[in-house]
Amino acid sequence: MQMPTGVHALVRRTHEDRVLRALQENGAMSRGEIARVVGLSRTTLSDIVGSLLQRGAIVVMDTDAARRAGSGRPAERLTLDPASAQYMGVDFGHRRVHVVVADASHEIMLSGSVRYEDSASWPVRTELALSLLARLSAEGGVHYGALQGIGIGVPGPYPAPEGAPWPRATAGATVLRPAPENVDVAFAERFGAPVIVDNNTRLAALAEAISGPESVADLVYVRLSDGVGGGLVVGGQLVTGSGGLAGELGHVTVEPAGRPCRCGKRGCLETVASVPGILATCWEFGLPLEDLDALAAAVDRAHPVVDRVLREAAAAIGRVVGAATMTLDPAKVVIGGEITRIAPVIVEQAAATLAGELFPTASAGPVVEAARLSDEDGALGALAAVFHSSPLIAKYPETAEVKGRTDARVSTTERAGHART
Amino acid sequence: MQMPTGVHALVRRTHEDRVLRALQENGAMSRGEIARVVGLSRTTLSDIVGSLLQRGAIVVMDTDAARRAGSGRPAERLTLDPASAQYMGVDFGHRRVHVVVADASHEIMLSGSVRYEDSASWPVRTELALSLLARLSAEGGVHYGALQGIGIGVPGPYPAPEGAPWPRATAGATVLRPAPENVDVAFAERFGAPVIVDNNTRLAALAEAISGPESVADLVYVRLSDGVGGGLVVGGQLVTGSGGLAGELGHVTVEPAGRPCRCGKRGCLETVASVPGILATCWEFGLPLEDLDALAAAVDRAHPVVDRVLREAAAAIGRVVGAATMTLDPAKVVIGGEITRIAPVIVEQAAATLAGELFPTASAGPVVEAARLSDEDGALGALAAVFHSSPLIAKYPETAEVKGRTDARVSTTERAGHART
DSSP states (O other): OOOOOHHHHHHHHHHHHHHHHHHHHHOSEEHHHHHHHHTBOHHHHHHHHHHHHHHTSEEEEEESTTTOOSOSSOOEEEEEOTTBOOEEEEEEOSSEEEEEEEOTTOOEEEEEEEEOOTTOOHHHHHHHHHHHHHHHHHHHTOBOTTOOEEEEEESSOSSOOTTOSTTTOOTTSOOOOOOOSSHHHHHHHHHOSOEEEEEHHHHHHHHHHHHSSSOOSOEEEEEESSSEEEEEEETTEEOOOTTSOTTOGGGSBSOTTSOBOTTSOBSBHHHHHSHHHHHHHHHHTTOOOOSHHHHHHHHHTTOHHHHHHHHHHHHHHHHHHHHHHHHHOOSEEEEESHHHHHOTHHHHHHHHHHHTTSOTTSSOOOEEEEOSSOGGGHHHHHHHHHHHHOIIIIIHHHHHTGGGOOEEEEEEEEEOGGGGO | OOOOOHHHHHHHHHHHHHHHHHHHHHOSEEHHHHHHHHTBOHHHHHHHHHHHHHHTSEEEEEESTTTOOSOSSOOEEEEEOTTBOOEEEEEEOSSEEEEEEEOTTOOEEEEEEEEOOTTOOHHHHHHHHHHHHHHHHHHHTOBOTTOOEEEEEESSOSSOOTTOSTTTOOTTSOOOOOOOSSHHHHHHHHHOSOEEEEEHHHHHHHHHHHHSSSOOSOEEEEEESSSEEEEEEETTEEOOOTTSOTTOGGGSBSOTTSOBOTTSOBSBHHHHHSHHHHHHHHHHTTOOOOSHHHHHHHHHTTOHHHHHHHHHHHHHHHHHHHHHHHHHOOSEEEEESHHHHHOTHHHHHHHHHHHTTSOTTSSOOOEEEEOSSOGGGHHHHHHHHHHHHOIIIIIHHHHHTGGGOOEEEEEEEEEOGGGGO
8 A cells, every 4th residue: 555645645634634524523424515515626535535435434324315305326425434443552661562542533442451571572562562453453343444543652762863872871770772663664564554653751741731631732741760751742742852852851960969870970850859769869868768669668657768858859850840841831740650659749849849940920830740641551642642643633623722712723743654665 | 804713714724825835836827727736626726716816916827828729718827926925024122123024935025124212102113013014015016915924023921921920020120011912913904814923032043943054943042131031942833831931941040049030039040141140240250341342342351250250151051951952852052142242152151061961972962053143133033933834835845854754744823813803
């Protein structure tokens, strides 16, 4: 299957989106009715409809013979195929892959996960994910012939920058792999749909942005785990940066003479606010804690050293996120990672410190809150990335009505995986 | 003139853009030829072409009678009107307004400026700008009937946040006005075109992003003057933030126990790196300098106190911009303001400090450079904002070819001023 590229692919996707949207809003329609609603020529429409029928996105429901007043050949009425998956989200973690599949109205149709060894190669991981998807499809009676897009989350910077620090500065810490090169091609070839790949912490930021009661267009996300990662949503778009390194809040310097960091600098936020950083500070204060479970027990006992260490770590987070807030003016700041569930004081103290970094006379700073989604919800972020890439269906109506303003904003970011083959 | 709003306005603008682009690429065409090239139905196309003819964006050049092989009524051939302005940029400063007008290929057709008193009201400023534009139009033989968009830069946060600090915390410093409410309506009503309004420091950031030999999609801009302002371009888009305050790099804390800032905090970057801040530090070191001219003379004499003060101020800039760089991973950092022309050491030292904030093993950080455009070039930023709002003509082909990747990215941000009337 050869897909058009560049401007033509974009125009075609836009036309397809409009046809699908018209069918979603109006129910079954004839070709003539669709042409009138979307304002396309018969020739262009025929081409688009033919492709959607062939891919199984739409089906012929009946003809209008029964309802027809005049004479002539009855027209076929077309409708969305309810068994047709439209969006796919895939999250590759270090030890498992999680997949979710959604229909045209963004409802989850299928989900599942499969574990693998940390040492599993990317071809093995990819094949496990594809097998899982095939099994879910057969069990659920859902087909993937009409996917509008596939989002894939991977660990590590994406796109992997040349000279990325991760593979070099191991020093015994968890090393994030650079993004695997061909995972997108494998999915694009299997399903014939555009693929978006991004770092999974970044995708988690996007999932947080749209998971609350009201989605927000500007969000700063920081996640505390073995390291400290981050992700930014700015103007409704996920931020990659010029070299794939945007969101590295964990490597902003907070103590110029502080501990060496695995990145090669000293006193990065990560050295004081990651789980290993917090445990190390506890040791320095004479409280040897082995792991998160021991930390949780100390928090339960309201141990004063633990409280102090957590508050100091959280204050450092508040200063770094405060500077990011002055820079980006987000509506929301989200702090994630299992440790924030164990120790809510982290979010409380970070919010308090952050408030002191803002304009004293401004009416309100960002909402600061713990992550809504767990580390296991990564595939929802990948799915969110695909929703956002489909402008007329997903993003446009939302931002058009923000605050009752008359601004119109539409964006599409897609990766036409097929163009590389 | 009633303009459609929401999705319909957007689809219509997209159609108009495609028709204009087709005429720009192919020269004169008949309606039938245009319909085939852009894939619109005859009915939709007739509507679009009628509107473009009425507004004067396109004109009837001739008929195809001479070149026609078959019989039948000759078809009119349509072409872009070379006297038709397509884009307008307006920069309202404290004491003058500067305007530029460009054609479909982004060439400047007209430009000019007019001064006013700092105390001039917004209705007076607006009327002066409109009169200037009318005079330039008459002198240049250019008409504004087919403007695709108008960009307007204003001082101060935009949109003006509720409880914005500026009008309250005067303390003798220059007070930036909140953005004037109706300047956009006045221009939209006069010209019947979408209007984009934004803070002029932000628009200067956009102008810097596209003014180099290669435009960059991710840029951090900081300007040193009476205060310290900033602007961000992220993923090719100007960043406003959730409350209009994005880019306030001047109010990131650099010395928690430092001088009081006009914003009500202590030790903001502005207190050490604005022109008044630098002069105040010189006074503290026993070197009383009255103004920029005196500073320039001291720089010329290579006065050691001045060098030290400038380097310390620049190091503070480097730390703040370094944190912003870890957050956003920009391709370029630009430092502007007249003082950087007087004292190039500021940019040199800021770049050196910034380098120490980045991943030691990463191959390259952002390019750090002095602003290319002067404070007088603000209208180019406003114009750039409008270029960027017209996806098919301006932005798409550019980002589609970045790094030879196959990503497609299209964005439109427009403000349909007429919808408010």
